[in-house]
Ligand SMILES: [Zn+2]
């Protein structure tokens with residue numbers, strides 16, 4: 586990919602989800618809108634359109650900057666730290 590940050594460049598193979606749920610929302614019986622997958626640890630969490638914004642919280646807590654969309658048909662990657670968006 587061109588014009589991306591080193592965080593994205595360092596990823597060789599994208600981590601994919603294992604089950605299509607937000608792991609944090611499931612614990613509290615909450616609902617989510619869309620799902621993202623952390624590329625550092627592989628956790629699947631919800632997006633910023635969701636009430637709890639679990640992936641953004643995960644970034645601030647863990648400093649794992651890079652996520653991909655878990656939505657079918659969406660092929661994009663995002664780095665929170667550098668605010669870089671790229672399609673793949
Ligand atoms: Zn970055």
Ligand SMILES: [Zn+2]
Pocket residue numbers: 607608609610617630631635637638639640
């Ligand atoms: Zn969630």
Ligand SMILES: [Zn+2]
Pocket residue numbers: 623624625626627628643647649
């Ligand atoms: Zn993570």
